[in-house]
Amino acid sequence: MSTGETITVLNPMGFAPKVVDKPLAPRLSTLDGKTVYLVDCRFDDSDVFLKQVQAWFGEHLPSVHTVFKPISSVYLKDDPATWEEIKSKGDAAIVGVGH
């Protein structure tokens, strides 16, 4: 039971790092004639899903060139080879599916 007296206790939370805003890439003015990479994070049938996105582009925006690209390993690992390829050969990316 509370006595009504106040006490002082310590905060149990750890220390968060400072968050620094990262610059986001400029958007494209149009997707016409551009290459969009569909990046498969290889998780829970994401490949099946992204191929449907690819089909959608083929039917609705055929001027957009799409490339289906699975990452090189599991999503837990960075994949600089794939990112370099997309940067050099692509204009934009759609990454999926985060569950």
Place this chain on the structure above:
Amino acid sequence: MTIEAQYGVPTVAMHTDKFDRVVRSVAAVNGMAELRQVFVPQPVMGKSARELRAYVDGRDPLTGRPVMQEVIEGLTIPFDGRGVGAVEYDRSTPRMVEPDTEENLHHLFMENRWTDYLPIVLPTEERVGAMLARTRRKPGEVVGRMRPTHFREAWEYTVEKVAVNAVMAGARPAYFPVILALAATGVSARGSTTSSMAAMAVVNGPIRNEIKMNAGTGAMAPYNHANATIGRAYGLLSQNLQGGSVPGLTYMGSQGNNYAYNSITFPENEERSPWEPFHVQHGFRATDSTVSVFSGCRATAYTLGLREKHWREHVRNMLRGMDPHIPPVLVLDPITARQFIDRGGFTKKDALIDWVYDNARMPAGEFWDYQLVQNYLYPRATFGEEPWATKLQAAPDEMIQMFKREDIHVVVVGGETNGYWRIMGATYAKTISVDDWR
């Protein structure tokens, strides 16, 4: 996030709607709050191509807007100026909580999700000071960093912060070096995986008896103060020092895991084990005190003893029941440990591990079709990582080994009231010296 921020490629990330809060939060704490994200219904897993096409043609369940319209706009509509500069956010945590009555503070701790919803001991300066007195380490010394998932930022914590959580768990000051060592592993007992993980902590060496831990009857159950509160402290310190464990935000375990209340914390029964202790297997001396942590702990198989005629088949059946993505840890009562020697001649733990490695097999076709193998092992196999690349060459009906030999472990615990034993699906992370934290 990497491709957008580091490589300058305009990107849209697509997720299922259950992950709304967590992915927005992860983007924000990585400094990319304006990252373009589009949502489709959960689940994607197991849906047919036709069903997934309906997702693509449909609407974002969170905004009600057409999915592909959001995708196109995400790649083409400029930002409104936010999220493109270099801004720092200072989120330092205050040392103290505002003074209040005990009743109100208990309510506050629960409302802030700083507890496991069982009663806690309020961390007054006096109680935290008593905890700090049991280590030579300074209160402000950094112990480590921890995070709930690979994608989140790691939070940092000091000796004092660990002591606060140890007090809350009801631990006695004498246990503090073990709790500090657990914190120093940097391995969270509150991992945010949809698979609902829990941790397991195995204590070895003289500290077990110094603080009167129980390695005998009921060791893995709520019958010993040190076992109970050290394990609880591991959970509380994990959730609070890593920045939270909140369902839908920093915890995504679909079913949850009751093992998480205590993180399956027990000492190995070195005195009754016929083999060398676990920490000695990992490079420590028998006189060293250590704690070893494992994660996973979702699947458990059990049986009684080893029958003379079919014990091999019975153990193989247990191993076949495990998901092959997570390796087996054999948790043996001393009676069963000796039976493994009597039946199989395994006079060393290593010999038993060799046998398990060779006998845990399944047809390659079945192995590669497991969802978690598809998610985590198949991609590595396709890009040449061994041993998975070689296993991928096997014919579908070829019996292949389910686990890597180095991932299989054996621990002895129990009071010999009978020869029950179990296999825990768990991944060994590391062994840390407790003596370093005295």
